[in-house]
Amino acid sequence: MADVISAPFHAGTTPVERRNYLTEPKGLWSWLTTVDHKRIGIMYLISVMAFFLVGGIFALLIRLSLFDPSHVILGHKMLDAETYNKVFTMHGVIMVFLFIIPSIPAALGNFVLPMMLGAKDVAFPRLNLASFYIYWAGAALAMVAIVTGGVDTGWTFYTPYSTSTDTSVAWMAMGIFIAGFSSIFTGLNFIATIHKLRAPGMGWFDMPLFCWGMYATALMQVLATPVLAITLLLMTIERLFRIGIFDASLGGDPVLFQHFFWFYSHPAVYIMIVPGMAIVSEIIPVFSRKTIFGYRMIAFSSIGIALIGFLVWGHHMFVAGQSQTAVVVFSFLTFLVAIPSAIKVWNWLATMYHGSITLETPMLYAISFILLFTIGGLTGVFLGALSIDVHLTDTYFVVAHFHYVMMGGTVMGFLGGLHYWWPKITGRMYHERLGQIAAALVFIGFNATFFPQFIMGGQGMPRRYYNYLPQFQPMHAFSTVGSWIIGAGLFLTLGYLLASLRKPYDAPDNPWGGKTMEWQTQSPPLTENFEAQPVATHGPYDYFPVGTH
Amino acid sequence: MSSISTPVAGAHEPHGDAAHGHHDPNLQHHFATKEQQFDTSKIGIWLFLATEILMFGGLFVGFAYMQSRFPEAFFEGHKHLLKVAGTLNTVVLLVSSFTMVLAVHYARTSRRKKLIICLAITMFCALIFLGVKYIEYTHEFSEGLYPGRYFSNPDDPTGHEFIFFSFYFMMTGLHGIHILAGLCVMAWLLRRAIRGDFTSNYYTPVDVVGLYWHLVDIIWIYLFPLLYLIR
């Protein structure tokens, strides 16, 4: 291949029909019993997309019901208060536990991580398959909870509400309890894989940054998720047996529940966002055709986020009845955790600067990520500042903040990664122009939906409100219209991605000119990934003509 | 000329299945060497043990928190427990840990018969442990010492003994489930040991189960003084 950087779409070999992991062995049974990380990744991908759709429909319902304080749209009464509470709870639970947490690690990460390392599979392939079925067992219990009347606690399950409401809390808690183990097993697998299955020649600092992000994520999955399991278990037992740990009337402490819950769930928001950052760290250098700037800083900042992220959970509880001492300590630590995220943003910008940039769909999503995550991060500073948090917590400001991080961050990263690796996964190119249009729609719709919520929150609109003061109606309506634009963009995406599957294989092995190992094998890859054990001979982002440095 | 795309390891000795993996049923296809596979399994089980520590840890934190709120209730509550049974179970578990580590040693040194004997003793100890636990639970239930809302002890001077017993049943119950799970896995090990699967060339399952069993022992090492002895 030439030393001069070539434009995309012309790099790589001409695709031909050849044997690959998709077609051999054949048959549904061979898929359901596969231990191939790529097939498990695809099964995860289909599952999380299905739950993304379900959670998204709940989101559209919420927004539709809030269009007008009367909840009447075109002469139809939308949700009543109880249904509304159940819908936002299930939106949260499905999006967090069944979509975002497994989305990047278990679906995309499963597919590309071993290939990026030059490995044939993850360390424990059977555990990988088990994790997929455990995920579905948990999801099935969550579905049982929805069918048997739903849950109205909010995804945070705060006691004593969750131990006294008569909805299907126990089913849902057990569903999440079980799904948590699938997350643990994925993380366990990734740590072992990264430690022991790197290709010959690939040192820790020769790994693609995606792998560093997955490593940091996996650390948190392994160390935090067990506490979620025990928290939900204790909450369920409290509900059934009244054991007195979280119930104030029995001598327990509801604030202790919040400590337990957030000890997992704060690291969990980093379990969600760090993979998004990891994907952006891949996309930016590839589409800037330039070496990543500050490789070590980005790698260390992932680990830094993972470690400091464990120490800041109390910032969810500034007004919850913690001691003032704890509040101040947690606020201080919260500001420290902002630094590694900022470092990443600066290094991405420095990578783009003096690059050779093209704006294909993955790059559009990566730039969306940077802009939206910046807003999410800066508004996080508001919420870390104590006196302002007292005013803003439990308002729409918080809702907007975490959607800017979770959706503006993780989902943009997920969509970027999905488009980036789509040719490798399926062997097909999607319609590029439609991809760009959809990315623009999602970006515009997202901002239209959530930016007004910052203003509403600042003005004192509390979250989880079914009825609201008439003064907020215009902004709620604006927000609802924004949600339709997101919906349009995402359905368009679904459409052209599915349409691309009807084509014969047309994707080159390396459509974007990536330097990491997954691009050095055919598209779609062989079952054993590489024809022979690859050896790392250069860094993952060496976009310089050889011999000029 | 150095190529930008990563070359395959043409100049290298081919690794993994090509060299010897095809002939060794115990080497999975994605590992190059037995040692790599062994180390990977060890990292895997230690990570699993870390999750176990944090899961049990949640219960320990809850126990400590409630104990600091109701020290008298916990003190009064612990008087109902059978100290002798708890001590006996501690000894039984320590002995089982000892036989387990011997089993690992004999597997590593390819001594099949001794391996089988040690595994059998370990399983026997686990059964004794569960038997003693059964006697204890029966004793507590007969006094009305049930968890949570089912607790009834008219002589409870503190009003909060039920919290102690809730934790007692949750912690020993979860621990008991782990003993039971260990018993099942050891039955599987025993079957494979009798079949002669484990030699110095391949004994990963014995080692991994051994580590799990020791962790279950360590958790009991903490549970015993916390529940039975603390004043």
Added chain:
Amino acid sequence: MSDHTTILENTHAAAHGSEGAHAHGPKNPVRLYTLILTCLLILTGITVLVAQFDFGDWNVFAAMLIATVKASLVALFFMHLLHDKGMNAIILCAALLFLGLFLSFDFMDSSTRLLITPANSAAPAGSDYNRPKNLGVPFGGAKNIKPKKEAPPEVPK
């Protein structure tokens, strides 16, 4: 190209020996294990013995110290951490570290909470933690959740 391939962090190119090859255990493990078991049993005896005496605040400390010595013996010798790869010990320490942080932050909160009581209601009698036993009950009617075995709520004024 070849200069990179010498940096083999992994074991791919390492000796393809048997699993036992790398185990640098003690010379006579059975004797060592017996010794450790003896220590463990003696320590169990000590912990039971110590529990017969009241050292006030040091009771928990003593019991936990002995338990930790026992757990360390099991981890170092029975679980081979002494001779094993460092990574496994790091994983164990990380788990303990984060558990310790979890515990200490929770107690940092609960031990520094201020006790707030309304001016028109008596301070909670006999409570050893920050939880008033009666709340003045301005609302009547049935409470959904009755406090267990506590004095009936006293109406202020």
Added chain:
Amino acid sequence: MEWLRSLILPAQGSPYAAQVDTFYMFLVWLSVFFFLLIAGVAVYSVIRFRHKPGDVTPHWTHNNKLEFAWTVIPLAILMVIFVWGVKGYMEAAVPPGDAQEIRVTAKKWVWQFEYPDGTRAINELHVQVNKPVKFVMSSEDVIHDFFVVDMRVKHDILPDRYTEIWFNPTVVGKHHFECAEYCGRGHSDMGGTLYVDDDASYQKWLETGGVDASIPLDKLGSMLYESKGCSSCHTIDGSPSQGPSWKGVFGHPVQLSDGRTVIADENYIRESILVSGAKIVKGYDNIMPVFQGVLRQREVDGLVAYIKTLGNK
């Protein structure tokens, strides 16, 4: 910049609110600056460094001075924000010694306030202007949160434990307060009005409960139906809720949970309001607050009159 503040933040009801707003606006402008910086570099790079055939990009791997700068400068700014935040928080956390104390009791989904003189009010809070006031709060069921938007204060209300907040109201007039911790079906209706009164009208309110004697009784009753929280459990259209509907009750037989049947006359209604647990309608739980000492004589008469009008329809 007052125009922007008034656009994105609610009215200020206390000096503390003004302090918070100053801090808030500082952060807004700081965020605008950093967002424009980041977005500017990104957009500039996309435009200026667009791919051209034959591009050769520089091989910059890192720059320690730059990394140091963009780590330390944000850290310094964040530390300033941290200290600023703590300062404000401490001010809001420690009530002045002379603050008047009001007991707040939250319950699904009503607020009750109790004044030092024993006066009680539901969903309606009167405070005296320029007199710091402290709220000692507790919950009867789940966690609630007392959020007074214009004062920029908020704190969770826990069962079986007291928490407190305080503010110094300086702006006479109506303000809004609401529940900010999710508490179930009626969560979003769990709000009320805070009246900051001048000294004279505050005294008058304490004496009369603020009821205008010229309002007809049934009209007064329908106003109280909304303002005293009756509407969160009783409907007036006949549909069932937490409590029995008021429609068609008056003058009709009511079956009680102990099996008796009574006629819903004035005395029955009156007793059911004041001592709610005395007679429980069959099929309902005894969850209604006792209103003895909460409602004034004329208010009870008003409610009875209102229910009477619903029963006759």
